[in-house]
Amino acid sequence: MTPLLREFKLAINNFQIWTYLSGSDVKSRFRRSKLGIVWPVLHQLAFSLGAGFIWAAVFHLKPDDFIPFLTLGFAIWAFIAAAMTEGCSAFVIAHGYLKQLPLPQSIFIFRTVLTQLIFLAIGLATALGVLLYFGKLTLLGLVLGIPGILILIVYAYGAIGSLAYLGLRYRDLQHGLAGIFSLLFVVTPVIYPAEVLIKKGFAAAIYANPFASLIEVVRYPILNGELAEPLHYLASSVFALAFVALRFQLGFRWSRFVPFWS
Amino acid sequence: MIELKNVSIDYPLDPADGASLKSALLNVFNRNRKQPKSHYRALDDVSLRINKGERVGLIGLNGAGKSTILRVMSGIFQPSHGSVQIVGRVSPLLDFATGLELHHTGLENIRIRLMFLGESPASIERKIGDIAEFSELGEFIHLPARTYSTGMFMRLAFATSTAINPEILIADEVVGAGDAQFAEKARQRIEELLSGERTTVLSSHSMDLIRRFCHRVVWLHHGRIIADGDSDAVIKDYEARAPLMER
Numbered sequence: 001m002t003p004l005l006r007e008f009k010l011a012i013n014n015f016q017i018w019t020y021l022s023g024s025d026v027k028s029r030f031r032r033s034k035l036g037i038v039w040p041v042l043h044q045l046a047f048s049l050g051a052g053f054i055w056a057a058v059f060h061l062k063p064d065d066f067i068p069f070l071t072l073g074f075a076i077w078a079f080i081a082a083a084m085t086e087g088c089s090a091f092v093i094a095h096g097y098l099k100q101l102p103l104p105q106s107i108f109i110f111r112t113v114l115t116q117l118i119f120l121a122i123g124l125a126t127a128l129g130v131l132l133y134f135g136k137l138t139l140l141g142l143v144l145g146i147p148g149i150l151i152l153i154v155y156a157y158g159a160i161g162s163l164a165y166l167g168l169r170y171r172d173l174q175h176g177l178a179g180i181f182s183l184l185f186v187v188t189p190v191i192y193p194a195e196v197l198i199k200k201g202f203a204a205a206i207y208a209n210p211f212a213s214l215i216e217v218v219r220y221p222i223l224n225g226e227l228a229e230p231l232h233y234l235a236s237s238v239f240a241l242a243f244v245a246l247r248f249q250l251g252f253r254w255s256r257f258v259p260f261w262s
Numbered sequence: 263m264i265e266l267k268n269v270s271i272d273y274p275l276d277p278a279d280g281a282s283l284k285s286a287l288l289n290v291f292n293r294n295r296k297q298p299k300s301h302y303r304a305l306d307d308v309s310l311r312i313n314k315g316e317r318v319g320l321i322g323l324n325g326a327g328k329s330t331i332l333r334v335m336s337g338i339f340q341p342s343h344g345s346v347q348i349v350g351r352v353s354p355l356l357d358f359a360t361g362l363e364l365h366h367t368g369l370e371n372i373r374i375r376l377m378f379l380g381e382s383p384a385s386i387e388r389k390i391g392d393i394a395e396f397s398e399l400g401e402f403i404h405l406p407a408r409t410y411s412t413g414m415f416m417r418l419a420f421a422t423s424t425a426i427n428p429e430i431l432i433a434d435e436v437v438g439a440g441d442a443q444f445a446e447k448a449r450q451r452i453e454e455l456l457s458g459e460r461t462t463v464l465s466s467h468s469m470d471l472i473r474r475f476c477h478r479v480v481w482l483h484h485g486r487i488i489a490d491g492d493s494d495a496v497i498k499d500y501e502a503r504a505p506l507m508e509r
Binding site: 016017020024028096097099102103257259261 | 338
């Protein structure tokens with residue numbers, strides 16, 4: 001319990017610094033780009049609408065159902081993958097600070113989590129816009145999606161926190177993860193509904209895949225106005241908490257080496 | 263107050279040449295491992311106590327471990343062996359540019375740097391006008407730092423870094439900056455910074471600077487303290503012996 005409490009205290013005491021760093025990250029992503037924030041939105045829309053219409057035909061699904069499904073899944077998946085890949089560089093990009101100032105390392109974890117949450121918010125807003133257009137947006141759905149979002153946030157903190165240490169120590173990890181996530185993208189029901197896999201006998205890809213559960217606990221309630229299967233809540237929570245435990249374990253053993261590895 | 267007890271710092275050497283998952287995995291299968299030297303001992307069993315209000319100079323040849331010991335005193339490095347106790351808030355001036363962002367304006371950069379140096383928002387608002395004026399950047403203070411000349415950049419960094427009022431100041435070769443006009447102002451500013459009622463540890467190769475501000479000098483060599491005492495005495499010894507010693 002105490003490391004967790006200490007962490008909250010650090011978060012509050014250094015609020016100014018990590019929120020500034022995060023804001024700076026977001027601004028620099030869109031700086032000097034004429035369309036700025038519109039780019040990721042356009043990218044998401046182009047993918048969802050383009051792939052949506054075509055795949056709907058391939059999988060024999062109604063575009064009205066499938067395109068909202070796709071946009072939402074895409075936004076959530078982008079966040080899950082980015083948490084891991086960007087998490088790897090959380091300490092790497094802060095190497096100047098880590099070597100010159102006695103700042104708590106957690107600051108750089110909070111900063112990265114916040115930055116990714118901001119991008120998630122943009123992705124979700126776009127997805128919700130698409131849902132609204134196809135008449136699939138319900139208040140009930142949004143409210144029931146909140147527990148899932150909370151689990152996503154815990155996952156992000158744990159994954160970014162763990163990978164910050166691992167990615168600093170093993171600089172090629174980020175590349176390896178990018179590859180793994182490309183594979184996972186295909187195996188996880190992001191761009192096709194779970195039923196398609198289950199019917200073909202690949203149920204394991206959904207039920208033994210914690211990433212699928214992470215997506216389901218957010219996507220399913222929003223689209224269907226009811227909670228997802230308990231198994232998904234259990235799997236995603238355990239997955240998220242395992243990462244949090246890993247973060248504290250790595251912090252305990254490797255904190256002292258971080259300035260040397262920076 | 264800063265106290266080091268039997269502190270050693272071992273720099274891990276393996277990440278220098280690519281700690282990669284690939285090599286880590288390969289090493290599992292490599293039974294006939296001849297371990298190359300895995301650590302570099304930068305500080306060797308150092309014990310030191312600096313009391314509140316003392317002004318201590320730190321001298322030594324390049325590579326003696328000065329920057330390392332400054333980082334231990336600032337709480338940036340945890341000792342590999344031994345213990346450190348720091349009582350009071352430390353503001354380390356170990357470089358002049360951490361936090362400086364080329365895309366932000368001069369004014370924004372002052373705010374950012376002060377934030378990282380531990381100044382409260384209220385204190386930042388109080389000091390920012392004076393810093394901007396001291397830097398002599400004029401209208402450029404509202405333009406992005408990437409438009410600055412090197413001299414302007416250094417004046418801004420210098421003005422900001424010397425505006426803090428820390429409990430404990432740990433400074434590594436305070437950077438003097440600017441042209442002939444600025445140099446005199448800079449000198450005065452440094453003197454103000456170093457003369458306060460605070461604990462100061464100053465590392466420098468300028469014996470004049472150290473003699474002026476420090477009553478006590480610690481001489482570091484090969485990661486060990488080989489002299490610690492009255493500044494005149496230690497500096498005289500250093501000037502006599504150091505040119506002949508091995509780095």
